[in-house]
Structures are given as C-alpha cells and as structure tokens.
Amino acid sequence: MLRKAGLTASFISHVFQILGELACDSIENIYRQIQSVSQPPLTNHDDIRNIVIIGASYAGYHAAQVIASNLPPKSPYRVVIIEPHSHFHFTWVLPRFCVVEHQEHKAFIPYGPYLKGSPEARVRWVHERVAQVGRNSVRLAESQEQIPYAFLVVATGSGAADGLPSRVAADTKADGMALLQDMQRNIKQAQHLVVVGGGAAGVELAADAKQRYPEKHVTLVHSRKVVMHRFGPELQAAALQGLEDLGVEVILQERTTSSSIVEGQVTLQSGRRIECDFLVNCTGQKPSSSILAGLAPGAISPTGTVRVKPTLQIQDEKLPNVYVCGDVAEVGIDNPNARSAMRQGMVVGLNIVRAATGGSPTKTYKPFWGEGVIKLTLGLDKSISHVSDGKTELCWHSKERNLALMSAGAWKRLGAKPFEDHDGSEKQVV
Numbered sequence: 001m002l003r004k005a006g007l008t009a010s011f012i013s014h015v016f017q018i019l020g021e022l023a024c025d026s027i028e029n030i031y032r033q034i035q036s037v038s039q040p041p042l043t044n045h046d047d048i049r050n051i052v053i054i055g056a057s058y059a060g061y062h063a064a065q066v067i068a069s070n071l072p073p074k075s076p077y078r079v080v081i082i083e084p085h086s087h088f089h090f091t092w093v094l095p096r097f098c099v100v101e102h103q104e105h106k107a108f109i110p111y112g113p114y115l116k117g118s119p120e121a122r123v124r125w126v127h128e129r130v131a132q133v134g135r136n137s138v139r140l141a142e143s144q145e146q147i148p149y150a151f152l153v154v155a156t157g158s159g160a161a162d163g164l165p166s167r168v169a170a171d172t173k174a175d176g177m178a179l180l181q182d183m184q185r186n187i188k189q190a191q192h193l194v195v196v197g198g199g200a201a202g203v204e205l206a207a208d209a210k211q212r213y214p215e216k217h218v219t220l221v222h223s224r225k226v227v228m229h230r231f232g233p234e235l236q237a238a239a240l241q242g243l244e245d246l247g248v249e250v251i252l253q254e255r256t257t258s259s260s261i262v263e264g265q266v267t268l269q270s271g272r273r274i275e276c277d278f279l280v281n282c283t284g285q286k287p288s289s290s291i292l293a294g295l296a297p298g299a300i301s302p303t304g305t306v307r308v309k310p311t312l313q314i315q316d317e318k319l320p321n322v323y324v325c326g327d328v329a330e331v332g333i334d335n336p337n338a339r340s341a342m343r344q345g346m347v348v349g350l351n352i353v354r355a356a357t358g359g360s361p362t363k364t365y366k367p368f369w370g371e372g373v374i375k376l377t378l379g380l381d382k383s384i385s386h387v388s389d390g391k392t393e394l395c396w397h398s399k400e401r402n403l404a405l406m407s408a409g410a411w412k413r414l415g416a417k418p419f420e421d422h423d424g425s426e427k428q429v430v
C-alpha cells in the first residue's frame with residue numbers, strides 16, 4: 001500500500017517536473033523570437049536549408065510541430081516532412097476497429113491542423129517513402145528525388161509484417177479503411193478464430209471478437225507462460241481472467257508452426273491441431289531502421305533499433321546532425337509507447353532549434369516509467385489501466401462506454417475536429 005502511494009507521488013512529481021521544463025522551453029523560445037527581430041531578412045532563396053523529418057507519427061509529427069513553431073521568423077531553415085501515409089494512423093484503436101464495424105474512419109486523423117500557426121512556407125510535405133539515407137541527402141523510393149538536409153530526424157517507428165492489427169499496410173485512408181473492413185468481414189464470417197500473440201493487440205482483439213460474437217470459438221495462442229509478458233504480474237493475471245471470463249480459450253507456451261490453415265486446422269509446435277477458419281497474427285513488430293543501414297551500420301543494434309546518445313543524436317560521432325526518436329530509437333524502454341515517442345520528438349525538436357540558432361543541442365531524454373501507462377481493453381465495455389516502475393504496479397479497472405475509445409481525444413490533440421475530414425475523397429462526420 002505504502003509502495004503504491006510512493007509510486008503515485010513519484011508520478012505526480014514527474015508531471016510537475018515536465019510542466020516546469022515546458023515553461024523553461026517556452027521562455028527560451030520567446031527570447032529566441034525577440035532576438036530574431038534584429039536579424040536581416042533572407043534575400044537569397046538558395047540560403048534555405050532543410051530539416052528533413054522521416055516519418056510523421058507520434059515522434060516525427062511532434063518533432064515537426066516543435067521545430068516549426070519554435071524556429072525564429074527569419075530562420076533560413078524549413079521543415080520537410082516525408083511520410084507516405086495521407087493521414088496520421090491512430091494505432092491504439094486498431095485492434096478494436098478490426099472487430100467493430102462502422103468506426104474505422106476514426107483511426108485516420110487528417111494531417112495538417114497540428115502544424116496550424118506555423119508559417120506556411122516553413123513546412124513542405126512529401127507523401128513518399130525514403131529508400132535510403134546518405135550523408136547529406138535522402139533518396140525517395142518512387143520519384144528517386146534526392147532531398148538535401150542540414151538536419152535529419154529519423155522517426156520511422158516500427159512495422160508489423162502482417163500489418164493489422166498493429167499497423168495499417170496502406171498509404172491512403174480509403175485503402176486503410178478497406179483493410180479494416182476486410183478484417184471485420186473475415187472475423188464476422190469465421191466460426192473458429194485463432195489469434196496468435198498475447199501482447200496488448202492480441203488480447204484486445206481476442207476479447208473484443210468473443211464479446212461481439214459469443215457464438216464463435218476464439219482461441220488465443222501465446223508462446224510465453226503468461227499473456228502480457230512484458231508487463232507486471234497483476235496486469236497479466238487480470239488480462240487472463242478477463243479473457244477467460246469472456247470465454248476465450250487461452251493456450252500458453254505454444255506457437256503455431258505456420259499461419260496457413262490446412263483442412264480447417266492450424267498446427268501448434270507440440271503437434272496439437274486446433275480448428276481454425278481465420279487466423280490473425282498479432283506478433284512480429286520490428287523497428288524500421290533499414291534506411292540507415294548504408295550510412296550508419298554500426299549504430300543499428302541486433303534487434304534493429306538505432307543506438308542514440310542521451311541528446312537523441314545517432315550514436316556515431318561523424319553524424320552530429322542526425323537524430324533518431326520514437327520506437328526505432330534504442331532508449332532502454334521495454335515497452336515502446338506513444339508518450340515516450342512524443343517526448344523524444346520534443347527533445348529532438350528543441351535540440352535542432354537550438355543547433356539551428358547557434359546554440360548547442362544539450363537537451364537530453366531520460367526514460368520515465370510513467371510514460372508506459374497503458375489502458376488495456378478486455379472486451380467492449382471493460383478496461384484495465386496499468387502503470388509500473390518495474391517493482392510496484394498500479395492497476396485500475398474502468399467501464400468503457402465508447403466503442404471508439406479515445407479516438408475523439410486523439411483527433412482534438414492533433415488539432416482536428418472529430419470526425420471531420422475534408423480531404424476531398426471522404427467527408428464523414430459520425
């Protein structure tokens with residue numbers, strides 16, 4: 001009890017520390033803007049220098065926002081965001097929208113409003129994929145355009161080989177919605193659904209599917225002794241209980257030998273065969289660091305993350321202008337998460353603004369356990385929130401009333417009005 005109270009106090013004190021840091025950063029920014037008033041305006045277009053950001057999800061989009069809103073008005077720098085997706089993908093709700101119909105458009109948040117207020121000429125969007133990073137420029141995969149950079153931010157996160165439910169393997173909103181609708185249809189039609197992987201995505205999807213379709217047989221296969229193995233025992237027990245209460249069959253310490261279904265069955269490593277007419281693979285997320293393989297092979301760890309200094313500059317003395325943040329960065333976090341990705345994006349953004357205005361990039365990122373707070377849904381109307389410092393856990397149960405979970409809040413945080421999207425192809429307000 002005392003330890004839990006200590007954990008709560010430490011969490012609150014960290015929040016105040018972050019608020020203090022934000023206040024100092026704002027004062028620093030005001031000072032920078034005042035100083036820039038006396039600087040001469042840019043006269044030569046050739047003087048423009050690029051701050052290239054690869055990937056505009058939690059880490060990269062936030063870094064872009066920090067840089068675009070903190071550069072002084074007469075700065076020679078502009079932000080170039082390279083991101084193949086037409087919309088921001090709100091990953092947290094993907095397992096839910098793989099099961100529940102007519103909500104999928106809410107996972108795609110229009111890009112743009114988050115950068116509102118930044119001078120228009122300061123930001124260029126390039127909706128493409130980077131194929132390779134060089135010493136002074138990046139090469140685009142499709143157009144082959146080379147975009148030079150003065151500073152580079154690699155925020156390419158992680159990818160999942162099978163896409164859903166962890167990532168959406170589509171660049172346009174229409175294609176992304178179609179993938180989610182396909183998944184909903186397949187789950188609806190299945191009689192024996194097998195979900196592989198007992199991390200958050202697998203647990204949430206299996207629980208939602210069983211509650212939505214109680215007549216189906218839903219099996220969760222997980223290779224470890226417990227579900228949610230990267231979290232504490234209290235959450236693990238609650239997750240297992242939640243699944244079993246709904247009637248999900250949980251098979252632990254087993255793997256499927258392949259994802260192919262043969263004669264209505266899949267085979268487990270022990271030789272056991274289970275009935276299956278649709279399988280969802282929730283395993284296999286990997287850091288997306290391959291674009292750095294040519295430039296900085298020594299900085300890529302065996303797991304694929306990129307080693308960084310506390311300032312989030314890449315761990316390579318020859319590349320002080322290359323920064324890495326979010327899931328792809330090796331920052332010593334067991335459970336990479338959106339809050340830490342955003343805070344890393346902020347540290348990178350502030351360091352680049354400092355370096356671009358004649359200062360030193362001295363802001364550092366130190367992981368804080370409180371960033372790893374998660375809300376795990378256990379069916380359509382229940383969730384359990386959890387945070388731990390590695391020794392003590394805090395868990396609290398809630399009733400969930402909203403099928404779209406925190407979608408509306410995410411839209412608002414990114415400056416968009418839920419769920420208005422005026423990109424021309426779809427205009428949906430639900």
Ligand SMILES: Cc1cc2nc3c(=O)[nH]c(=O)nc-3n(C[C@H](O)[C@H](O)[C@H](O)COP(=O)(O)OP(=O)(O)OC[C@H]3O[C@@H](n4cnc5c(N)ncnc54)[C@H](O)[C@@H]3O)c2cc1C
Nearest residue numbers: 055057058059091092129130156157158166326327337338
């Ligand atoms: C199902 C699920 C639920 C989750 N729930 C939570 C939660 O409740 N709370 C929480 O804090 N975290 C949660 N997370 C984790 C969170 O989504 C990730 O930590 C977060 O997405 C990491 O953000 P990121 O910016 O590092 O990278 P990502 O979100 O992985 O995005 C990387 C971006 O880079 C782009 N990109 C990749 N390669 C290239 C390239 N070559 N060229 C150009 N662009 C490229 C991609 O298109 C993408 O937009 C969840 C994750 C999943 C899968």
